[in-house]
Amino acid sequence: MQDKPLQIEKVASGTDVVLRIHGPLLLGNFFPLQSEVRADSSDLLIIDVADMPYIDSAGIGCLVGAHVSRENSGRKLILVGANERLLTSLKVTKVDKLFTFAPTVEQARTQAGGG
Helix, strand or coil: CCCCCCEEEEEEECCEEEEEEECCECCCCCHHHHHHHHHCCCCEEEEEEEECCCECHHHHHHHHHHHHHHHHCCCEEEEECCCHHHHHHHHHCCCHHHCEEECCHHHHHHHCCCC
16 A cells, blocks of 8 residues: 555646545655645645545645645645544544544635635
């Protein structure tokens, strides 16, 4: 599982960007996501994790880093479609309270005030 490539589907629309993650987010493959997040300058970044079956501590660190960098610049980050396994991983590592969650991309946009 460590060597499985991470696939990132990017969809930009108006003032937000959606990054759909396909595959596990792991030490061996999180750099492309980190690069996408760092390069993004949208007001709202939605990371759709519905198709992310597993995350390790490096993947969690990547998401925390994304949150911190967006928060420090006054831009929003919302995680969409988090499954029970991901939520448990975030709770165990005590970082779940950092994130804003939404069940769908549309609801994330509504939560963020983007319609």
